[in-house]
Amino acid sequence: MGGKTLGRLERLPVRSIVLIALSAGVLVAVAYGSYKTLTLPAGERYSASAWRDFIVLGVAQGAVYALIALGYTLVYGILRMINFAHGEVFMAGAFGSYFFADAWSKSGFMNEQPWLSIVLLVLIAMIVSVAVAVLLERIAYRPLRGAPRLVPLITAIGASLFLQNTFRGLFGSQTRGYPKPTMLEGTWTILGIPVQKVQVLVLVVAAVAMVALTLFVARTKTGKSMRASAEDQEIASLMGINVDRVIVTTFIIGGMLAGIAGVLFALTFGNISYFMGFAPGITAFTAAVLGGIGSIAGAAIGGLMIGVLQSVGPALLLTGANVPSPFQLKDVVTFAILILVLIFRPGGILGTGDAEKV
Amino acid sequence: MTPLLEVVGITKHFGGLYALAGLDLHVDEGEIVSVIGPNGAGKSTLFNVVTGLYEPDEGEVRFQAESIVGFRPNQITKLGVARTFQNVHLFPNMTVLENAMVGQHCRTRSGVFGAIFQTPSTRREEQLIRERAKAALGFFGPRLTGYRQEQPAFVLSYANRRRLEMARALATDPKLILLDEPTAGMNPRETLELRDHIVRMRDELGLTVLVIEHDMRVVKGVSDRVIACDYGRKIAEGTYEEVATDPQVIEAYLGTKAAG
Amino acid sequence: MRRRSEVRASISPGVRAGLIGGIALVYLAMVGMIEAFDDLLLIGEQVTLGLVLLAAPPFAAAFLAVRPRVVGGRVERPAPLSGLVIGVIAGGISGAVIAAWLLIVEAIGVERVRSVFVAVSPQLIEILTFGQGVAVGTLILLLGGMALGALGGVWRTLRHGLRLPLSVAVGAVLLMGLLQRIAPTILDELSVERDWLYSKVTFGLTWLGAVAVFVVTASVTAFVIDRRERAEARPPEAGTPQGRRATRTVLLLALALGLIVLPQLAGTIVSEILGSVGVYVLLALGLNIVTGYAGMLHLGFGAFFLIGAYSAALLTGANLVTAFGLVAPEFSAHLNFYVALPIVIAIGAVVGALLAAPVLRLRGDYLAIVTLAFGQIAAILVTSNWLQPITGGPQGLRDVTDAGLSGLSFRDPQDFYYLALAFCALAAYVSWRLASARTGRAWNAMREDEQVADAMGVNTPRYKLLAFAIGGAIGSVGGALFAVKVGTVQPGSFEILVSITTLAIVILGGLGSVPGVVVGALVLIGLPGLLSQFEEYRLLIYGGVLVAIMILRPQGLIPNVRRSRELQEDERTQDAWQQIFGEPEAEQEPAAEEAR
Secondary structure, three states: OOOOOOOHHHHOOHHHHHHHHHHHHHHHHHHHHHHHHHOOOOOOOOOHHHHHHHHHHHHHHHHHHHHHHHHHHHHHHHHOOOOOOHHHHHHHHHHHHHHHHHHHHHHOHHHHOHHHHHHHHHHHHHHHHHHHHHHHHHHHHHHHOOOOOHHHHHHHHHHHHHHHHHHHHHHOOOOEEOOOOHHHOOEEEEOOEEEEHHHHHHHHHHHHHHHHHHHHHHHOHHHHHHHHHHHOHHHHHHOOOOHHHHHHHHHHHHHHHHHHHHHHHHHHHOEEOOOOOHHHHHHHHHHHHHHOOOOHHHHHHHHHHHHHHHHHHHHHHHOOOOOOOHHHHHHHHHHHHHHHHHHHOOOOOOOOOOOOOO | OOOOEEEEEEEEEEOOEEEEEEEEEEEOOOOEEEEEOOOOOOHHHHHHHHOOOOOOOEEEEEEOOEEOOOOOHHHHHHHOEEEOOOOOOOOOOOEHHHHHHHHHHHHOOOOHHHHHHOOHHHHHHHHHHHHHHHHHHHOOHHHHOHHHHHOEHHHOOHHHHHHHHHHHHHOOOOOEEEEEOOOOOOOHHHHHHHHHHHHHHHHHHOOEEEEEOOOHHHHHHHOOEEEEEEOOEEEEEEOHHHHHOOHHHHHHHHOHHHHO | OOOHHHHHHHHHHHHHHHHHHHHHHHHHHHHOHHHHHOOOEEEOOOEEHHHHHHHHHHHHHHHHHOOOEEEOOEEEOOOHHHHHHHHHHHHHHHHHHHHHHHHHHHHHOHHHHHHHOOOOOHHHHHHHOOOOHHHHHHHHHHHHHHHHHHHHHHHHHOOHHHHHHHHHHHHHHHHHHHOOOOHHHHHHHOOOOOOOOEOOOOOOEOHHHHHHHHHHHHHHHHHHHHHHHHHHOOOOOOOOHHHHHHHHHHHHHHHHHHHHHHHHHHOHHHHHHHHHHHHHHHHHHHHHHHHHHOOOOOOOOHHHHHHHHHHHHHHEOOEEEEOOEEEOOOOOOEOOHHHHHHHHHHHHHHHHHHHHHHHOOOOHHHHHHHHHHHHHHHHHHHHOOOOHHHHOOOOOEEOOOOOOEOOEOOOOHHHHHHHHHHHHHHHHHHHHHHHOOHHHHHHHHHHHOHHHHHHOOOOHHHHHHHHHHHHHHHHHHHHHHHHHHHOOEOOOOOHHHHHHHHHHHHHHHOOOOHHHHHHHHHHHHHHHHHOHHHHHOHHHHHHHHHHHHHHHOOOOOOOOOOOOHHHHOOHHHHHHHHHHHOOOOOOOOOHHHHOO
């Protein structure tokens, strides 16, 4: 009966070598690019105010991403599944509110009562998003509760496709302009930094939402049930927690936040389309992973970081390296971050250092 | 004479829970050693550490005098350590024969080129794999032979699933085989039959066997040595009679009153 | 006489199904499918695909609402009367829902609704009311729903031997109707009289033809079922191994012959479509190795399509399309296509392995997301201005070789079909060989239980890499062929589309099944290619299909797992079989031994 000894080649820690090479490569690339950008001759260099604008934009974007990321992280915490269709929940809210926004803009209501309009739009968006989220859970995810992990993921992809194209079929494929109350046009100067009024709104609303969520999860009974179910579903149900109800609540909350994000996004960028959920969806997922998937604070931190990195990154890393039109590649930056986080620290910033293996 | 397997002071904890807390044991070539102990004593964790599924936090594991800590499970299997699992882990949608053939994977080499072009060496090797797999299946008598070998593994009865898992482990041509509660869930007749199989593994196949068992009839009938564990460390060692009457062992199983 | 609560209990599934059916009808109307599909005449001048779509939900609702009874501990077919009643209720409610919707739309005003829901048009209302105006139309919807529901309910109560032939026959009529662009052309080429079958005016089936197809299919199916049932009364191994192998070889030869002759018979358009199907079959075979055999979900497979297309184009001397005209790219060669192809394959394999290497230890769903990220990165880079000197940016490359071979140009659809067919056959052969070899076994073991496969001696990281490399290589060939077919390489934003389409094909067909991949490609690429109505709703259908398959039948249409009726029974029953019927080579356990 024979075992054999292992050859020298087999014992090489190949994985460690590859990882070290990879991290070295990334560090070199980042250092090189940044150095080159910051040492550009004065005419081509970005001014300080340019950088400032990048950062402000990044933070505002990041706030929106954080709101969407919370949806991903909450669902993942309880169901251990990636709700790939969450981007479409976000899109649905934006779309749902659009028709009212359009009507009110045309009728003048929006400019007569800007605050009321915005509040109503947010409410409408929340309702639509929540409806989509709950339908998703009931129809596509609940039947697959016990299935091996890849099955709900594929279902989520299918649901995402289905929702996108449903909206396309219902409302048409053209991009529509999302109106903005005139009150929100222009910039304020806060602490010497010019910030667009829309961006201020985004930051304020997002902050309020996140604080509310944190309080909800920490203090209320439902929040406690959510945390318990996230830790261990089986034991939670033995303790008398209605896990089904908790799961639906999670989707509802995620939907509400996505709806808010939808309106904020539409106000910031000024347009909506059936396809608008895809890129923000993946970006927000990256944010959730970066911050530590399953952690609420992680989603918030991750969102802000990704927002800023997306905004500052291409400019900083690529302009110096003579890459034309660096902002085309902003999603490349995001995806690269996603890949690197998953390779080196899948638990994210706030997670444990351990990779959760198969 | 160096032991075939040496485990020195291994510690393994998960969060605050210490599954193994300084466990020592050794197995000499040709022995059948049983590991007994109450549930949660760390026995399956021991197997997982030895076979490379976990890395120990402290301590040393040596196979054939060479440290195997940090090796991947497939490397350890290639060195000659095979195992079965406490809950049967077959490949349910593969046929019975294919399950056993997977065991021969680490002893063979043919790859993509050979498969596509059907080179003579590949075909010979494939033939060899089939024969050895069938031999391993045949170890348990006529049950896993004949038309049964082409059936998917999920149709098997419980006892046959356990046998298939053992046959698969045998098919890896091991020197040391680790059996994790092989008779769990079997009826008395099957248990006794399995007891004989374990002895045959040593006598006919020349294997060294390390068995986790709860059924004392089996332990008594096969063991050259028995090791008792509790709370992640060894509490007694010796022949069956010695260990069975050891007060610490009795206390671990039955509580202080019974020991007293 | 049954109690009130019993009656209610048996009716409520009907109500629920009816409501769901009604919602489905409203959805189909509002999303525009009914109107779009109404262009296609299936039978005569009356039955359009839109009509079929309209009829399906009430029928299906009724069918699914009728449940088998449990009588005295045995499951029995439901009584025809209860089937009728529940069916009428379900269908009626479906009809009522869409009728109510119609009334609401009329009340609000079609044009006003249309300002939001673009698909709600006067034409749609025409269709839904059957041209009879709202009042009569509502009535038709209601009564029609009830009738279809009755039919569906009763259908459920039919015995299997009767229902299956009828169902297959209906499916066959539908299929023949959908194939109205191929079948008549083939029949014409074969000089077969076909005006009785397909109308020259409507392009669809004639009523005579429809009835003929129905009757023939029903009879054949009934015959086959009868034969099958008789065979099952005999022991499991029906037919000697040699006999079975002989039948299989004959079937394969017939299939091969059919495939070779097809483009000559079916015409240019069909050949063009089949060429696209062929490209996707190659892509899907590549993905099948990664996801089907090795069990790793890959969401960025479109990257290999891009890699194959661009590599092939650059290596064979394509030109960049710029604002100033055609320019040679920074790196290019002018190799013969067939010399370049091994290089393309090598690039695909290397890139596949490289992309996989850093992420091998990742868990399944994280691995999937990373592959998605890689795919997107590839797509963005290829379209970017940065790489424009090589890849042509958004405008892409032109003048890709036509892979000419001794006078044959493969730009012609019919010739390209053969090229694609050859490579598909090759890829299928490679897949088949790998699946039944040591490599395939290692992949299967890994897919079923990765940790245990490791414990059994399989070097899982290595085999994961191997799967990615081989899958990538095959996928790249698909991309290369596509570049040849179209002659230009333009990324658009279609990497994600290709990735998802390929995934849908593999999943629909059944993970790990080569014939399944072919069927999946035919359905998901061929059908939209043939019928522009499907093309419009392609992604919607893909999404729905993915969700439906995962919930209803995760193993796909033609599953890889070997199942036949006798295998689904467990060990005890099989041994009992052997006892009664005996088998020369089976070594059976005496029944007493296995008693448990």
